[in-house]
Amino acid sequence: xxxxxxxxxxxxxxxxxxxxxxxxxxxxxxxxxxxxxxxxxxxxxxxxxxxxxxxxxxxxxxxxxxxxxxxxxxxxxxxxxxxxxxxxxxxxxxxxxxxxxxxxxxxxxxxxxxxxxxxxxxxxxxxxxxxxxxxxxxxxxxxxxxxxxxxxxxxxxxxxxxxxxxxxxxxxxxxxxxxxxxxxxxxxxxxxxxxxxxxxxxxxxxxxxxxxxxxxxxxxxxxxxxxxxxxxxxxxxxxxxxxxxxxxxxxxxxxxxxxxxxxxxxxxxxxxxxxxxxxxxxxxxxxxxxxxxxxxxxxxxxxxxxxxxxxxxxxxxxxxxxxxxxxxxxxxxxxxxxxxxxxxxxx
Numbered sequence: 001x002x003x004x005x006x007x008x009x010x011x012x013x014x015x016x017x018x019x020x021x022x023x024x025x026x027x028x029x030x031x032x033x034x035x036x037x038x039x040x041x042x043x044x045x046x047x048x049x050x051x052x053x054x055x056x057x058x059x060x061x062x063x064x065x066x067x068x069x070x071x072x073x074x075x076x077x078x079x080x081x082x083x084x085x086x087x088x089x090x091x092x093x094x095x096x097x098x099x100x101x102x103x104x105x106x107x108x109x110x111x112x113x114x115x116x117x118x119x120x121x122x123x124x125x126x127x128x129x130x131x132x133x134x135x136x137x138x139x140x141x142x143x144x145x146x147x148x149x150x151x152x153x154x155x156x157x158x159x160x161x162x163x164x165x166x167x168x169x170x171x172x173x174x175x176x177x178x179x180x181x182x183x184x185x186x187x188x189x190x191x192x193x194x195x196x197x198x199x200x201x202x203x204x205x206x207x208x209x210x211x212x213x214x215x216x217x218x219x220x221x222x223x224x225x226x227x228x229x230x231x232x233x234x235x236x237x238x239x240x241x242x243x244x245x246x247x248x249x250x251x252x253x254x255x256x257x258x259x260x261x262x263x264x265x266x267x268x269x270x271x272x273x274x275x276x277x278x279x280x281x282x283x284x285x286x287x288x289x290x291x292x293x294x295x296x297x298x299x300x301x302x303x304x305x306x307x308x309x310x311x312x313x314x315x316x317x318x319x320x321x322x323x324x325x326x327x328x329x330x331x332x333x334x335x336x337x338x339x340x341x342x343x344x345x346x347x
Contacts, residue, residue, distance in 0.1 A: 049079045050077065050078060050097065056113070068118055076097050076100075090107070093110050094107055095108050118156070120154065122155060131165065138228075148188070153166070185227055186226050191221060206259060207239075243262070255301075265337045266332050277314075283334065296318075302323070302341070304318055306320055325342045328340075
């Protein structure tokens with residue numbers, strides 16, 4: 001049996017959440033290689049389980065996949081449940097059906113057989129030339145000098161919030177909106193030594209300040225990405241060696257755009273517990289500005305005087321016409337552990 005690295009476990013969690021991250025793909029990780037005879041036995045069991053499934057559900061699953069790959073002939077051949085090792089993420093109420101070559105899979109609800117998510121792998125040659133062009137342009141916009149090699153292309157659809165292509169390869173990853181046909185994200189990594197020294201100096205200074213530790217060092221690799229839907233700017237993402245501190249620098253301006261201090265993040269046992277903790281605003285508008293202003297001034301060089309405050313649970317948004325907006329998150333003690341800056345609000 002081959003080993004795979006898709007993204008189904010993650011989507012299972014997200015299907016239970018209120019919203020889906022934009023950079024979502026399906027994931028499942030199979031166990032290590034099995035002896036041929038044992039693999040044959042497991043294949044027979046999977047096929048037998050599929051034979052016992054309602055033919056109408058199988059047909060619905062096949063059509064869902066066929067819609068995403070009309071030129072492919074889908075032959076569903078195996079089914080998995082949460083009772084199997086490596087598929088625990090499916091839980092008691094979901095099933096995973098795969099085609100015979102393990103290049104397509106669909107997750108369904110066990111009770112009604114409703115389609116929850118589909119994923120299909122493609123080769124580069126199977127893509128339309130227009131999609132190839134979009135991917136090539138996205139990679140070139142990130143780094144025109146590097147020759148990236150794509151090794152995996154996946155079509156993912158779960159609901160109206162998740163309908164895209166993902167592409168991955170040697171030090172490259174990205175996403176294309178399947179509806180608009182436009183690239184929405186592309187990312188690569190660089191060794192710290194190859195990054196603009198001004199960016200890394202700012203990142204190091206910020207992390208040392210956040211941690212109150214002048215000995216803090218940056219991790220030796222830096223993620224550089226373009227979020228086409230978020231201001232279409234190239235951003236360099238730095239972290240310390242422990243991963244507790246994360247800062248982002250705008251590649252065009254060389255200025256800080258966000259920071260995260262996970263050391264001050266407080267984890268809650270459940271989503272209900274988190275919502276309960278922030279059911280009532282921790283700060284009034286004036287006190288929120290008083291608490292945030294020193295950090296905003298120090299790290300972003302921005303004065304919050306005259307800003308409006310909007311509160312949603314632990315998130316505080318500071319806005320002012322013609323000025324950049326600031327988004328901050330507090331912990332249960334009222335300390336801002338995350339802040340980010342966006343483009344100026346239109347006048």
